Amino acid sequence: MLKEEITPAEYREIKAEYQPEINSLEAQVLNCSTPSNKIDDLINKAVDNVSRMDCLYENRTVIEKRLIVSSIYPEKLTFDGFNYRTPRINEAVRLICSLDEAFGEIKKGHSSNNTEMSFKVTL
Structure with missing residues (x-):
């Protein structure tokens, strides 16, 4: 108009x-x-589940284990005869797992960048 x-x-x-x-x-x-507190609850539950994924996996049936693995690797694992390959990891799982790395740097008080560390070993 x-x-x-x-x-x-x-x-x-x-x-x-x-x-x-x-x-x-x-x-x-x-x-x-969805109210923001509902989203916060969902995020907290996802972080909690991913952080204890090893325990969740160990105590499950074979079918449930397959579901867990397929939720982490949505494009399926492939075996080339020697190695397993993962085309891509679920982005949400990758981000949640990287939270530990980010907080680890803050707690330790130094960068995780290996180029800043000395290559010399003292005996």
Whole structure:
């Protein structure tokens, strides 16, 4: 309408035609909205589950173990006759696992960058 490609009357007609659909979509968005505390709870649960993945894995059936592995490696493990390969790791799991590394640097008080360390070994 600002570019004068449609008239104000045409704009109102188009808006009236699509308003029920707009209202329906806005209602769906509101219904899907999750309070931030709910999201925080989900994130905390995910971090907790990933941090104790070894215990969860050990105490499961073979089928449940497959589900755990397939959730970590969504593109499946492949075996080339000598080595196992993982095309990619689940991004959420990778980020959660990298949290330990980030906090480890803060606690230790030094960088994990190995190039800053001396290569000499004293005996």
